[in-house]
Amino acid sequence: MLKSAGLSLPIALAALSLCATAQADVDLKLGSTQRVTQLFAYPNNCNVICFRNWTLEQTVAHYLTQSVQRDGYGAAKVEVKTDNNELYASISGVPQGYDKPLQALLDAGDLAYQGASKLNADGKWAYNWYLFLPLGMALENRKSVELLHFPPDYSLTQAQDYLESATTDRWATLLTANGIAAEQTPGYQTIIDIAPIAAPASAGKDLEGVYGYFNSYQTTMVKEVSQNASGATLPMVAFGAPVRNWLKQQYGVTVNVLGLAQISPSSGVKVPVLGSNHPSYIWYAADPENYDGDQAKADAAGLKVMGQDLSAACWQAGMGSKPGSDPAAQLKSCTQTWQVTQKEQTCVLFYTSVRKLTPEQAQAQCATAPVKTQLKQLKAPAPSMSTETPHI
Numbered sequence: 001m002l003k004s005a006g007l008s009l010p011i012a013l014a015a016l017s018l019c020a021t022a023q024a025d026v027d028l029k030l031g032s033t034q035r036v037t038q039l040f041a042y043p044n045n046c047n048v049i050c051f052r053n054w055t056l057e058q059t060v061a062h063y064l065t066q067s068v069q070r071d072g073y074g075a076a077k078v079e080v081k082t083d084n085n086e087l088y089a090s091i092s093g094v095p096q097g098y099d100k101p102l103q104a105l106l107d108a109g110d111l112a113y114q115g116a117s118k119l120n121a122d123g124k125w126a127y128n129w130y131l132f133l134p135l136g137m138a139l140e141n142r143k144s145v146e147l148l149h150f151p152p153d154y155s156l157t158q159a160q161d162y163l164e165s166a167t168t169d170r171w172a173t174l175l176t177a178n179g180i181a182a183e184q185t186p187g188y189q190t191i192i193d194i195a196p197i198a199a200p201a202s203a204g205k206d207l208e209g210v211y212g213y214f215n216s217y218q219t220t221m222v223k224e225v226s227q228n229a230s231g232a233t234l235p236m237v238a239f240g241a242p243v244r245n246w247l248k249q250q251y252g253v254t255v256n257v258l259g260l261a262q263i264s265p266s267s268g269v270k271v272p273v274l275g276s277n278h279p280s281y282i283w284y285a286a287d288p289e290n291y292d293g294d295q296a297k298a299d300a301a302g303l304k305v306m307g308q309d310l311s312a313a314c315w316q317a318g319m320g321s322k323p324g325s326d327p328a329a330q331l332k333s334c335t336q337t338w339q340v341t342q343k344e345q346t347c348v349l350f351y352t353s354v355r356k357l358t359p360e361q362a363q364a365q366c367a368t369a370p371v372k373t374q375l376k377q378l379k380a381p382a383p384s385m386s387t388e389t390p391h392i
Contacts, residue, residue, distance in 0.1 A: 024092075024093075024094060024095055024096045024098075025090060025091070025092045026090070026091045026092075026094055026096065026097075026098045026099045027088065027089070027090050027091075027099070028088065028089045028090075028091075028099040028102060028103060029086065029087075029088055030060065030080075030086075030087040030088065030089055030106065031086065031087065031106070032085055032086055032087075033056065033082065033085045033086070033087065035110070036056060036060060036087045037056060038109075038113050038131070039106055039109040039110070039113065039133060040056070040059055040060055040063065040133075040135065041130050041131060041132050041133075041156055041198070042056050042059050043056075043059070044059060044156055044157060044160050045156070045157045045158065045160065051157065051158065052160065056082070056087070057080040057081065057082060057087070058080075059160075060080045060087065060089065061078045061079065061080045061089075062136075062160060063135040063136045063160070064078045064080070064089060064091065064102070064136075065078045066135070066136030066137075066161065067102070067135075067136055067137060067138065067139050068091060068093075068094055068098075070136070070137065070138040070141075070186040070187060071094070071138045071139055071140045071141045071187075072141055072187075073093055073094050075093050076091060076092060076093035076094050077091070077092045077093060078090070078091050079091075089102075094140075095140070097229075098139065098140060101139040101140060101224070101229070102139055104224045105133065105134070105135075105139070105221075105224070107220075108133075108217055108220045108221050108224060109133045109217075111214075111216040111217040111220055112131060112133060112196045112214055112217040113131060114216075115213040115214040115215075115216070115217055116131045116196075116197070116213070116214075118213055119210055119213045124209070124210065126199070126203070126206065128153070128199065128200060129197045129198070129199045129203070130153065130156055130157075130197065130198040130199075131196060131197060131198075132151050132155070132156045132162075132196060132197065132198035133196055134151075134162050134190070134191050134192065134193065134196075134221075135162055136161060136162050136163070137162065137163075137186075137189075137190050137191065138186055138187045138190060140228070140229045141187050141228070141229070142187060142190045142225065142228050142234060143184075143187045143188045143190075143228075143234065143320035143321070144188045144189075144190065144234050144235045144236065144237065144316050144319065144320035145190050145191075145192060145222075145225050145226065145234050145235070145236040145237070145271075146171075146188075146189055146190065146191045146192070146236075146237050146239060147191075147192055147193075147194065147236060147237065147238045147239060147243045147246075147247070148167075148191055148192070148193050148194075148239050148240070148243060148278075149193060149194060149195060149204065149207070149239075149240055149242050149243055149278070150193050150194075150195040150196070150197050150198070150199055150203070150204075150207050151165070151191075151193055151196075151197075151198045151199075152165050152167075152198065152199075152200075152201060153198045153199055153200055155198060156198040157198070162191060163186055163189055163191075166280065167278075167279040167280050168189055168191075168279075170279050170280070170353070171189065171279045171313065172185040172186075172189065173353065174309055174310055174312075174313035175188055175189075175313050175316065175317055177310060177313070177349060178310070178313050178314040178316075178317040178318075178334075179317060179321075180317050180320075180321075187320075188316060188317065188320050190225055190234075192218070192221045192222060192225065194211055194214065194218055194242070194243060194246050195207045195210055195211060195214065196214060196217065197210070204242075208242060211246055215250075218246075218250070219250065219265065222236075222263075222265045222271075223265040223266045223269075226265050226266075226269060226271045227269065228323075232323040232324065233269060233270065233271055233272075233323065233324075234271070234320070234323065235271075235272050235273075235274070235315070235316060235319035235320055235323075235327070236263075236271050236272065236273045236274070237273070237274050237275075237276050237312060237315075237316050238255050238273055238274070238275050238276065239276050239277070239278045239279060240276075240277070240278030240281070241278075244256070244275050247261070247263070247273065251263040251264075251265075253273065255273055255274070255275035256275050257275050257276060257277055257308055257312075258274070258275065258276070258308055258311060258312065258331065258335065259274070259275045260272065260273070260274055260275075260327050260328060260331060261273045261275070272319065272327040274312055274315050274316070274327070274331065276308070276309065276312040277305055277308055277309055277312070279309070281305060282302060282305045282306060282309065282354060283354070285301045285302055285304075285305045286298050286299065286301055286302030286305070286350075286354055286355075296370060296374075299350075299355075299371070299374065300374045300377075302350055302354055302355075303346065303347060303350050303371075303374055303375065306346050306347075306349060306350040306354070307338050307339040307343065307346045308339075310334075310338040310346055310349065311331070311334045311335045311337075311338045311339060312334075314333075314334035314337060314338060315327070315330050315331050315334045318330045318333070318334065343375050344366055344375070346375075347362070347365075347366035347371060347375055348362045348363055348366055350362075351365050351366065
């Protein structure tokens with residue numbers, strides 16, 4: 001039968017082996033009910049009335065299903081059961097070993113819980129904060145890593161989706177503008193927040209003093225996700241001043257916006273890191289109120305930030321698509337593209353996404369003499385931000 005199908009025996013056996021691997025069943029002991037409750041922020045959305053009245057098992061299955069789907073295993077099935085106060089997950093339709101990165105995430109989560117408990121014991125935990133691990137991320141087919149400050153509370157309480165936020169949505173559109181298919185952007189957005197706390201947008205200043213409590217968690221996560229399943233080193237983007245400052249303190253590297261650095265989270269592993277604006281910074285930089293109502297200055301600042309953000313997303317897309325590429329050469333190519341050769345497109349994207357003009361209106365605006373002058377210069381300074389926003 002194998003011969004009649006036109007396959008040699010070794011090739012046919014290899015194909016059968018691959019099919020068997022893709023259809024494997026992976027079983028994982030998640031831990032006690034108490035542990036799983038802590039690590040999955042259960043219940044996610046209850047305040048007398050539960051927004052989604054899920055059981056603990058349903059909550060865990062929800063996040064694990066997000067992971068398998070974002071890894072590209074659309075036919076995979078997740079089942080979570082409790083036996084004698086211990087939770088177990090069974091995942092079908094994924095490769096053998098798929099449980100390893102999940103187990104690593106949960107082990108790192110134990111470190112985060114220890115840090116949060118100490119923070120609370122020291123009287124520094126706020127009543128409206130939630131420990132929130134980066135659940136539902138791609139576990140195996142990761143393309144790049146994003147370092148951010150902290151997740152917004154509504155990603156947990158309303159969406160139950162770590163990637164459901166204005167910040168992650170905006171950055172996904174920049175990745176698609178750089179050739180990444182929309183359905184593939186979650187693979188590029190494996191997030192590590194240096195403060196694993198879902199909190200209101202106004203909590204940025206308060207969270208600046210908590211990073212030390214999560215040092216073990218932070219460094220463990222960077223080590224665990226800096227390589228994909230095949231061992232390739234993944235590019236990393238550091239978003240916003242608090243994150244870039246944390247990198248300097250933790251790894252001794254200075255990363256400015258569109259600046260490159262390299263860190264070694266473990267022996268023999270060298271991770272390229274690019275500094276970037278926080279994805280939400282453009283809303284501040286382009287606010288006319290910061291320029292005494294001067295719309296032209298606000299637009300000029302916004303155009304500058306848009307060019308930087310598109311360049312950073314371009315670098316992330318390029319490095320993630322082709323691991324091992326030269327980081328400096330990739331960055332040079334990206335900045336040339338978005339800040340020189342395609343700056344008119346940068347302008348259109350700014351006016352459509354930030355100023356909410358139609359494509360036709362944006363093109364007309366970008367063709368005016370004042371904006372053409374701004375595009376030639378792109379030197380208007382953007383105001384510095386005193387406090388960082390979450391990825392909202």
